[in-house]
Amino acid sequence: MIISRFFNIGSGSTWPGHIALTLNKNFIKDILKTNDQRLKTILVAGTNGKTTTGKLIKTILAKGGYKVFQNESGANLLNGISSTLIHQCNVVGEIDNDFGIFEVDENTLPLILKEISSPDFVIILNLFRDQLDRYGEVNVIAEKWGNAIVSLASLTTLILNADDPQIASLGMHLKGVKLKFFGLNDKSLATFKNQHAVDSTYCSNCGAKLIYSEIYFSHLGVWECPKCDNTRPKLDISASPIYPLLGIYNRYNTIAAVSLSRQLNIEENNVVAGLKNFKPAFGRQEILNINGKKIQIFLSKNPTSFNESLRTIAGLKAKNVLFVLNDSIPDGRDVSWIWDVDFEDYIDKFKNIIVSGDRAYDIALRIKYTTKNSNIKSQNYNSKLKIYEELKEAIDESLKLTSKNEALYILPTYSAMLETRKILTGKKIL
């Protein structure tokens, strides 16, 4: 540990953690034990919203006067978590913080619970299909999570999304652990349209198809099983005083963060001040201004997050959109999932559609197949669509097409988001 700290590696790197775990496989356990008098741990899991929720909590707790650190979003595997701890501690292993927030990857939650056996809080946000080549199928993940949280005891408060049937069901047979449910109770936000990329609409108890009286998005909503007594649990919290970010998915993230703040008795004015102060995390609705034009980046990494980004920017009357699709390991090697995104509902609303990334032609093809025209002569792809293999060129051209009073909305996958930011903040534009 001391050796890796000595190298003074930036917190973004995960290899100090790798070295620490190789030298001492109990590294995480040991360092938390050293600090257990003061440091409280918060784990945030879920397919979408981990980084934003973690950052919301961090901002509120900081307003409440606490010292807080959070692992970086790319560092959500065991190595990354160890690296974050190394970065935070001094040479004798002391961490000068009140709270450590760890967002954990789908596959890492069961592993981290072996290292941090009694975290103070575990928040589970949702479970959607994502990178099936890497994480496997959602039912399998839910089962692993279920097995991993069984051992949690009364030292832990488990905060679950009641509107996600698979997540709510995780809490069903738990004993000992303190359980809090969050969700939405707002008919005005409900949609009755079924999105295609929907998982887990079947009862985890008896297998019957669940009935929804309200759907907020994907499979999240007010649900009940028509056959057995499985139903959405009673909510402990269903609203936040304010919502700093757009989109229904961010309402969930915000309510989850507020729920945790309530457990810690953070004063309401600090909660509100924290939320008002909130600056989005990298690429999560982050706004950049380039040459007087507004650019907003909406990380869109799986069908549900892509659908919700589209719905949110359509609500903003977006005219210019740039989709950037990569297929490197953090994005998932398989890009088939773009066919589960409901592009059909939004494409007509946009004026300029630009595509780029390693798999630019795949997303172009997806958009071509939204063409409604049945005239054989004009079945060529959509005239609004422009394809640039080079991301820099795509961004330059997108900005040219965006008029001064308009905004450019960029929807990238994870690695594409990092590349986009690098180009935009590296001021290599135009």
Place this chain on the structure above:
Amino acid sequence: MNYTLYAKRYTLTIGWLYPELMSTYGDRGNVICLEKRCEWRGISVDIKQLNLGFHSKQLAMCNLLFMGGAQDTQQKIVSLDFSKDKIKALKDMVEGGIPGLYICGAYQFLGKYYKEADGTIVKGLDILDLYTESLGNSYKRLIGNIIIKVPHHVILGSEATPESPSLKVMRDSGRVLLRQDSGSLARLTSTLVGFENHGGRTYLGKDIKALGKVIKGFGNNGEDKTEGATYKNSFGSYLHGPILPKNPHFADMLIKLALEKKYQSPINLSPLNDSLEDKARDTIAKTLNIKI
């Protein structure tokens, strides 16, 4: 000028088996592709969504069938719903030459059985002569981009020759290859590209042929270089991508087969502009260092 009027005569009913349960990895792209490629040619399409509890008579009304992959839980729900009369209806259609495409989980499901790692046998529909074995979680799933080559008659019909004008476009695009084998006859092959992701290893019986031969990737079992299966006008495959938008010649073949079966006369589909499809295919071929 009469073309549009002429084409409007044609209608196709596409049966989509369990769209809510058997659809992962963008499988619905295949249905979208079939639908659009018909519409763009003036062929009316009716997509019948065959969900839990559908009647076997609804199946028999379809001219073309599609079924995608599923997660284990969903697949079990489907197994329970697949009653004897539904199995018989589907078997009759497959035997009667109604074209169908069955991807991943559906492909396994049409076989004789799926043997789990602990030896448990999960019975399949026993329509195709094949079986699948799972080696368990300690064995690697077969995951990655894949390219297979398919004998030309499978996709282009036995009457196609290297000189057929309709083949010229496909040859130029790399979707069809012309191979000169050691001084003998020129032979045509088509390539299919996609992405595979499966734990099960599928083995073909003697009454069924492979859809193609693996050029790059794993295929049915990672051992014998076969990929997918073809029996009469039914096709099984592990290829996602999804397979049809990536391989429009395969999509057109299914449409052509369905129309010819329904109207009992030869059909020539008008060509479409597939330049984007070809670029998307090229991207994968380049990644894999394969020339197609």
